[in-house]
Amino acid sequence: MDDAMRIFQGLEHVVRANEPLAPHTWLRLGGPAEYFAEPTTADELRELLRRCDANGVPVRILGGGSNLLVRDEGVPDLVISVTAPAFTEITVNDRTVTAGGGARLGHVVSTAVREGLAGLESFVGIPGTIGGALKSNTNAQGTDIGQWTAGVVTLTRRGETKTYARDGLQFSYRASNLDDLVILRAEFILDRGEPALLTQRMQQLWIMRKAAQPLASQCAAAVFANPSWASAASLIEQAGLKGTRVGNAEVSDRDPNFLIAHPGASASDVLKLVDILRKTVFDRLGIELETTLEVW
Ligand SMILES: Cc1cc2nc3c(=O)[nH]c(=O)nc-3n(C[C@H](O)[C@H](O)[C@H](O)COP(=O)(O)OP(=O)(O)OC[C@H]3O[C@@H](n4cnc5c(N)ncnc54)[C@H](O)[C@@H]3O)c2cc1C
Incomplete structure (x- = not known):
């Protein structure tokens, strides 16, 4: 056991060293995490956070990895994945759906629809987890997840629990005030709907x-926020950048706001491509695009 691994003594069953992060992300790129943990209970998670806090080890939380680009050199931190059953439970009580931070957004959407609850079906097909969706206030079809969120429970870096009621939550375009380290669970209050009609709408969307x-078989990520008056995809297309390629990273021809990592691509190819898109859109159209893709 190396010195740093001693910090996690007694938790070796959930912590490992030098874990490749590429398989955990949609782009399938980037280097390893120095430490990687998959806690199986909230108590284990709290204990990990306390140990890291006491020993100055930086911690990051991994959701579905659909909004992440990990650099080729990896991250010198503890990356925690909250995908164990203890963090993915979904329950329904009347019009309230409660979901763990690690629950797949898609599972929450289909559970709500099956129960005849309307609101979340607009998010069908968006990858990732409830934690990732709340962090960046996932939006689609003119609605965002914040609009339906009635309460959130988080854990701070020190492992302390915090509870947010509706009036303590703030959501704006692709942002929220949920800055605590872990989103543990959230409550959504939805509208009543007809399951058959909701299913139909969900299937159409x-x-x-x-x-x-991009095709499901492609390794892809959405890159830029949409300015209020136009889509980032249309600006990239207007700037003549559709199909631009750096190494094995390419602008998607289906939706130019997506980048595709072809086999052999590196994280640095993607970063260079993002830079070219941002600079060229600014030079040709005078518009500064902001990235939503998070770089680790
Ligand atoms: C094909 C495709 C389509 C997409 N379409 C849309 C779309 O229509 N609308 C849209 O808004 N986005 C879209 N996205 C972007 C992405 O799906 C969302 O941003 C998603 O919510 C990210 O969730 P995740 O669990 O994958 O987060 P990750 O990528 O794993 O992490 C993103 C951030 O969230 C944090 N995080 C994740 N889980 C937790 C947690 N439990 N507690 C605290 N922090 C956490 C991470 O630390 C990180 O900071 C799309 C992406 C792809 C690849």
């Missing part, structure tokens, strides 16, 4: 999304 997005 799913078909539209699948036709417009």
Whole structure:
């Protein structure tokens, strides 16, 4: 056991060293995490946070990895994945859906629809977890997840629990005030709907999304926020950048706000491509695009 691993003594069953992060992200790129943990209970998670806090080890939380680009050199931190069953439970009580921070957004959407609860079906086909969705206030079809969120429970870097009621939550375009380290669970209060009609709407939205997005077999990520008056995709296209390629990273021809990592691509190819897109859109159109893709 190396010196740093001693910090995690007694937790070796959930912590490992030098874990490749590429398989945990949608782009399938980037280097390893120095330490990687998959706690199985909230108590184990709290204990990990306390040890890291006491020993000055930086911690990051991994959701579905659909909004992350990990640099080729990896991260010298503890990366915690909250995908164990203790963090993915979904329950329904009347119009309230409660979901763990690690629950797949898609599972929450289909549970709500099956129970005849309307609101979240707009998010069908968006990858990732409830934690990732709340952090960046996932939006689609003119609605965002914050609009339906009635309460959130978080854990701070020190492992302390915090509870946010509706009036303590702030959501704006692709942002929220949920800055605590871990989103543990959230409550959504939804509208009543007809399950058959909701299912139909969900299926239509799913078909539209699948036709417009990169193919499921491609390693892809969405890159820029949409300015209020235009889509980032249309600006990239207007700037003549559709199909631009650096190494094995390429602008998607289906939706230019997505970058595709072809086999052999590196994280640095993607970073260079993002830079070219941002600079060229600014030079040609005078518009500064902001990235939503998070770089680790
Ligand atoms: C094909 C495709 C389509 C997409 N379409 C849309 C779209 O229509 N609308 C949209 O808004 N986005 C879209 N996205 C972006 C992405 O799916 C969302 O940002 C998603 O919410 C990210 O969730 P995640 O669990 O994958 O987060 P990750 O990528 O794993 O992490 C992103 C951030 O969230 C944090 N995080 C994750 N889980 C937790 C947690 N439990 N507690 C605290 N912090 C956490 C991470 O630390 C990190 O800071 C799309 C992405 C792809 C690849």
